[in-house]
Amino acid sequence: MTVTSVSGPAPARPSAITRFLHRHEGWRGHLLLAPALILMTVAIIGPMWMTLMMSTWTVRGFDIIVTPGLANYTAMANNPMFPVLIWRTLEIALTCTIVTVVLVYPVAYFLAFQTGRSKAIWLLVLTLPFWTSYLLRVFAWRVVLGNEGAINSGLMSLGVISEPLSWLLYSQTAVTIVLAHSWAAFAIVPIFVSLEKINRSYLEAAADLGDTPARRFWRITFPLSLPGVVAAFIMMFVPTMGEYITPIMVGGPDSMMVGNLVQAMYGPMANWPAGAALAVVMMITIGLASLAFVGLNRLVQR
């Protein structure tokens, strides 16, 4: 049997590119990735590579000697100041990360479970502090924590204290408080998302099998939100490790962080290679700490 009649227009012939992309699905993905990939290579891998290279150089007088070597690293290892500084930075970053995540978890929980339609409004309210500049917020904290600040004058007028709490401002405490506030929203969002994702029927099933609300939280809700908690840890820990503005503005001599020294080495001390070496050590520290968080999560989730 032969059919010769052809009705309607012939299908349009796709272009060569269209046909190629239709056939090779992998390339469609690569094409979508390309802009970000190029940007990442140029803007992230490039500087990192340069930092790594520079950390092997040395400074003599006003000259930079580009012969690769580990001089900066051995100098750091022999100077007791560096471990102290790195340890203190870790301590500040960890303290404020842990405190923030613990404080923020109930907020995220409230957002994910309690509020119905007002969810969007609450999220907006929580990001409100971020509508002003970072510097303004730090200044505001100086006003709050200072000797004549809101807290001290409030406590003094109530007669709780007779003279200002001097450790409130220009101290490690102040740095921790301000950093915690600055990055809180970055911790809320991942926890909120992981809680929001939990299928409500898991919670009903747990209640059905006899769990009280508290038991159910520890057996179902919390374990299922752990990926979000880990993400919140990393989201907070990484930027606070690299902080240098907050310590300058609200910190005292005892609260200088690694970031401040890196900045000093690139600035007044004019020793870029040493600064680069310090930055590399920081990157490795942060990387290891993040891996530890992820590993811990794996262990718990098993």
Place this chain on the structure above:
Amino acid sequence: MISLRNVNKAFGRVQAVRDVSLEIAKGEFFSLLGASGSGKTTLLRMIAGFESVTSGKILIDGQEIQDSPPHLRPINMVFQNYAIFPHLNVRDNIAYGLQRLGTPKAEQARMVDAMLEMIALPGYGDRRATQLSGGQMQRVALARALILKPKVLLLDEPLGALDKQLREQMQLELRSLQRQLGITFILVTHDQEEALTLSDRVAVMENGAVIQVDTPAGLYDHPTNRAVAAFVGSMNFFDATVHGQGDAYRAEIAGLGPQRLNGQAGARQDGARVLVAIRPESLTLSPTAPEAPQPSVQGRITARQYMGGRQMLHVAVEGRAAPVAVSIVAQRGDDPWDGSEGRPVWLTWGPGAISLLDAE
């Protein structure tokens, strides 16, 4: 053992459940059958404790439970999506409710093994829940609930997500499990075949209300309501008028003519408008006029539908717009109705074939 008394549920202005009263006996396999949106899930969730009742009472063994939280009710549920905890393995999922009770570890392990045996998944204990197929998850959900020996097990469309073959197999297993354990099952389904094959009794729901409660045979043979008759199996409906009184009732049926009634009329008045319902398989067809004095009517075959083991013949009769559907057993080999479209035929029916419903 479980009683619902005038239970109502309103979601804002949506009345999801209307004035439902039911008595379900111990060890009964009870089904809630209805189209999507008829309030089955809401009713089940009120029994489980996930929804509060707007008004009414729920009692188990005479104790009011409508205001106690789910974890205090001696009831367990198999969820529509199974709700198998993804961060636990199969063993921990099944043992979930035992751990709270403080059952000794060795005893727990023994009970879980027995459950795994019962659901035919021995050796699956250490699998992650996320590695299971739909049917396997369904069994785990069942085991997780049954290990607590609840008084009542609620099942919300537990087989809905399974393919036909697996569903039929699971239906048999559910039924025999229920028989074996003697636990009261309340099953929600929109599949009338499932409700009829599994249940001791079925409550048909429509628009939030229970419109009939009966055994499967009772529902099928004596639907009291057009919606029930149409929902359970297929049905021919005829407009009719009842005449006479005492024991000499007679119906004038559009398309079928006059028909003696044997008690089906109940206490209807002379001249009452009713609906006559006849199952397609209660009608018989013959190519010639019946000899015995038997109710019959002549018609013409307009269409045939082949349905595997049976075939459906559509017969046009005078006085009725739609053709009458007649279901007959398909003959293997030579088919007497082959090429019968357009042929005249006689429809006959026995006196028991007729159900009388109120006209709406």
